[in-house]
Amino acid sequence: MTARIFALCNQKGGVGKSTTTFHLARAAVRVGRRVLVVDNDPQGNLTSIAAAEPVDDDQAGLADALSSRADETIRDVIVPGVWPGLDVVPTSGVTLGYVRDELVIAGAGREVRLREALATVIEDYDLILIDCAPSLDQLTINGLTAADAVVVVTETKLFSANGLSQLLDTIANVKAYYNPRLTVAGVIVNKHEEQTVSGRNWLDDLKQAAEARGIRLLTPLIPKRVVISDAAEAAQGLDEWGSEAKEFAAIYDAHLAAIEGAAS
Numbered sequence: 001m002t003a004r005i006f007a008l009c010n011q012k013g014g015v016g017k018s019t020t021t022f023h024l025a026r027a028a029v030r031v032g033r034r035v036l037v038v039d040n041d042p043q044g045n046l047t048s049i050a051a052a053e054p055v056d057d058d059q060a061g062l063a064d065a066l067s068s069r070a071d072e073t074i075r076d077v078i079v080p081g082v083w084p085g086l087d088v089v090p091t092s093g094v095t096l097g098y099v100r101d102e103l104v105i106a107g108a109g110r111e112v113r114l115r116e117a118l119a120t121v122i123e124d125y126d127l128i129l130i131d132c133a134p135s136l137d138q139l140t141i142n143g144l145t146a147a148d149a150v151v152v153v154t155e156t157k158l159f160s161a162n163g164l165s166q167l168l169d170t171i172a173n174v175k176a177y178y179n180p181r182l183t184v185a186g187v188i189v190n191k192h193e194e195q196t197v198s199g200r201n202w203l204d205d206l207k208q209a210a211e212a213r214g215i216r217l218l219t220p221l222i223p224k225r226v227v228i229s230d231a232a233e234a235a236q237g238l239d240e241w242g243s244e245a246k247e248f249a250a251i252y253d254a255h256l257a258a259i260e261g262a263a264s
């Protein structure tokens with residue numbers, strides 16, 4: 001069995017890509033999957049919650065595995081995650097930002113560096129989740145080129161039809177040129193405010209835009225709840241975070257099943 005690879009994407013920051021990656025990883029390790037999360041964002045937010053030990057700024061990470069100027073392989077940089085069954089390709093310090101710049105001027109093959117790196121460890125895992133940067137740059141293109149499927153993460157409130165179009169255009173280009181098997185597993189709607197009229201209106205707009213593009217919204221929607229952010233920031237699964245959080249753990253269980261089903 002080789003891992004299925006998902007890229008969690010949205011060129012907007014703060015929509016919940018890293019938080020969702022973390023809670024999906026938890027859902028997967030709880031059912032016995034061997035999971036690798038890849039911190040493909042120079043900000044390194046996922047590393048700070050998913051790595052078992054703090055990662056030093058000068059410690060080798062994803063940047064070294066991608067750069068032609070470093071010797072480390074991806075296997076050299078992987079660190080244990082906060083739960084048994086979870087490993088992390090970490091990002092810390094400023095080097096992934098430099099590698100992003102290196103990729104801009106790099107020659108042929110620059111889009112496939114992450115895919116080639118992951119190919120060397122793919123047999124060791126059941127699931128690989130790539131937490132992408134809030135941009136449509138070469139790092140995200142590497143994430144999309146490495147993935148079997150994209151999971152779009154969005155907030156209803158921050159949704160724009162224009163932003164979705166740009167993301168889907170990028171996905172279509174990657175599919176056309178670098179990764180013909182790439183699919184869109186669906187859209188995870190995060191921080192939904194079901195009680196508000198504006199939340200419901202944004203949701204209608206998002207539904208229409210997704211439907212028009214043949215993409216499905218994954219249900220249930222993820223509500224905006226302090227426990228969801230608190231648990232992640234404390235590096236805990238929602239199932240570990242007291243009875244109030246258990247119902248939210250079940251949402252990520254459902255989303256994991258949905259995206260794995262979509263990519264099988």
Ligand SMILES: Nc1ncnc2c1ncn2[C@@H]1O[C@H](COP(=O)(O)OP(=O)(O)O)[C@@H](O)[C@H]1O
Nearest residue numbers: 013014015016017018019191223224225228229
């Ligand atoms: N469902 C949610 N409810 C409440 N807060 C959330 C939820 N999802 C994410 N957050 C919070 O929103 C902020 C941005 O989330 P993050 O995962 O870092 O976004 P991104 O990776 O897209 O930049 C974080 O402070 C996070 O804790």
Ligand SMILES: [Mg+2]
Nearest residue numbers: 017018041045
């Ligand atoms: Mg993030």
